Amino acid sequence: MLSEFNFQQMISAFIVLFAVIDMIGSIPIIISLREKGRDVNASKATIISFLLMLGFFYAGDYMLRLFHVDIESFAVAGSIVIFLMSLEMILDVEIFKNLGPIKEATLVPLVFPLVAGAGAFTTLLSLRAEYASINIIIALILNMIWVYIVIRLTKQIQRILGKGGIYIIRKFFGIILLAISVRLFMANIIFLFNNIQK
Numbered sequence: 415m416l417s418e419f420n421f422q423q424m425i426s427a428f429i430v431l432f433a434v435i436d437m438i439g440s441i442p443i444i445i446s447l448r449e450k451g452r453d454v455n456a457s458k459a460t461i462i463s464f465l466l467m468l469g470f471f472y473a474g475d476y477m478l479r480l481f482h483v484d485i486e487s488f489a490v491a492g493s494i495v496i497f498l499m500s501l502e503m504i505l506d507v508e509i510f511k512n513l514g515p516i517k518e519a520t521l522v523p524l525v526f527p528l529v530a531g532a533g534a535f536t537t538l539l540s541l542r543a544e545y546a547s548i549n550i551i552i553a554l555i556l557n558m559i560w561v562y563i564v565i566r567l568t569k570q571i572q573r574i575l576g577k578g579g580i581y582i583i584r585k586f587f588g589i590i591l592l593a594i595s596v597r598l599f600m601a602n603i604i605f606l607f608n609n610i611q612k
Contacts, residue, residue: 492532
């Protein structure tokens with residue numbers, strides 16, 4: 415397995431995952447969750463996200479086939495979730511309401527769908543077709559270190575940027591998330607329609 419290590423592949427996989435996970439864009443959401451009194455545990459979020467993505471990397475195809483779901487349909491469903499999240503950020507509305515007794519936000523929405531979401535799962539399966547597994551795993555580990563650092567330092571980042579800066583970033587990344595959701599939706603819905611026509 416180590417013989418398949420390729421630095422260029424690892425860097426490419428890292429950059430792709432970095433863009434898809436987009437922890438910088440999640441900073442306003444993490445701060446918002448904490449301001450609402452919902453606990454966010456950096457270690458727990460990082461470990462669970464890593465295990466989920468690693469599990470999906472090796473068993474994703476099988477899991478989706480088990481439920482008769484193809485990766486394109488999975489990506490379309492994920493794009494709708496990302497779309498709703500972007501509307502929250504742009505319009506200052508609350509769509510994902512936590513009505514249960516648990517006020518902890520580490521699992522939902524931080525781990526899923528923010529870090530280990532449909533976009534990350536789809537990307538991992540796509541990368542596996544192009545790169546050796548060892549390169550993708552190393553890239554994933556490096557991204558998880560970045561995820562941990564960002565979650566741990568959100569308060570410091572908030573102090574540096576201030577409320578005005580966070581507000582602007584939230585709006586900006588809301589539009590970015592919206593664009594990502596539309597692109598993910600269109601690319602996969604077209605693929606599904608083409609398959610239906612065949």
